[in-house]
Amino acid sequence: MEDNEESEFEKEKFLKFELKVCHEAKLQELLRNITSTELKLCSDASKEFIKLLKGDSGGELLRQYIQTSSKCSELLQAWKVRQGKPGLSYILSLISTILCHPDGKYSHDDLKGVGMSRDLDKFARLIVNENLGDLYKELNSKEAKRQNAVLSLLASVVRRGSGLASDVAKNFDFKLTIFPKLAECKHKRTEVKRKHSTRKSFVSFAMSFLEVGKPGLLRWVLQQKEMYSGVFRGLANDEDEIVIYVLSTLRDRVLTPESLVPPGLRSVLFGSVTLDQLICISGRENGGIAAEIAHSVLVMVCTDSSNGLMPDLKRHPDPLRGNPKRLLGLMKKLKSTEVDYHRDLLLDIASGRPSLGSAYLDEFPYNLEDLASPSWSHLPLAVQMCRILSNA
Secondary structure, three states: OHHHHHHHHHHHHHHHHHHHHHHHHHHHHHHHHHOOOOHHHHHHHHHHHHHHHOOOOHHHHHHHHHHHOOOOHHHHHHHHHHOOOOOHHHHHHHHHHHHOOHHHOOOOOOHHHHHHHHHHHHHHHHHHHHOHHHHHHHHOOOOHHHHHHHHHHHHHHHOOOHHHHHHHHHHOOOOOOOHHHHHOOOOOOOHHHHHOOOHHHHHHHHHHHHHHOOHHHHHHHOOOHHHHHHHHHOHHHOOHHHHHHHHHHHHHHOOOHHHOOOHHHHHHHOOHHHHHHHHHHHOOOOOHHHHHHHHHHHHHHHHOHHHOOOOEOOOOOOOEOOOHHHHHHHHHHOOOOOOHHHHHHHHHHHHHOHHHHHHHHHOOOOOOOOOOOHHHHHHHHHHHHHHHHHOO
């Protein structure tokens, strides 16, 4: 029995050694090729490196690379070789994959990985401090592939933690002329248009700051109105996957007491354009999870005074005036007799602020005077509103 256990142990030990030797040989080949001046060699090696990193033994490959090159000198050399030339996007995509690899991030229960995590943090910080100029040139190239590579790399850096996220926030030029254009959405959801779109990468970069969730960083970065208005302006045209990602991140990271984002800033975040997008999403027939989350976010934003729209004049020491005008405008846009979520939201707002319910009834958008009018089908809604107001 002991002989069998010893044999299995020796076999496992040999397999690990064999894998290590295999990784060493493959690493040497890949590193040699990514630093080649020949574009084809560089691109093929970068793609293969990325594929291996995403594979089952990707963590071990990354660990072996950092052990042999803690400063990632080959990656910096490859960057320098492709600087100002075609193909830098391949290197940026490879670096992004390395920086976002789960085995390369700090974890309190993985003491062995602390050293590798620190080395990669230093490498990421070096990029932010010294290489943003190259990234700006790639963003200004007007080639979606190159622009996406930059945005993905920056998002990977931000997601490494609050320290690096703050570094990117402080150093990145959010006023770049090209930057808002990267958020533009394609109204027709065709594969070709998605392939040449930068919107998904733009959204990922913008939301990466919120994912980190550091209160001070949140308050600062949310003031980059152009970036977040770009995210929300086209949300109703995005795939459900993006809608769910954006709204769940907002709900969990911003619309919570822990975020310390003040009501005034939250109110700016949810301007009329953003609210219109959420109304559209929540009103979709068979809208699924996307519609459900859009509705839950709307309820939070429109009924909780800490989110800046619903007034709370009794709050001490700082009463909240909110934005009743924006709320009333939203109420008028709701298809309250056609969409259950819209009706529920309307009644929730009226319950929270009866004066808004009264103002809505004063301008009730349906004609109930003509007995022959189809608007009589909307009478139950008016009755519900009146009941809420009478109990206020």
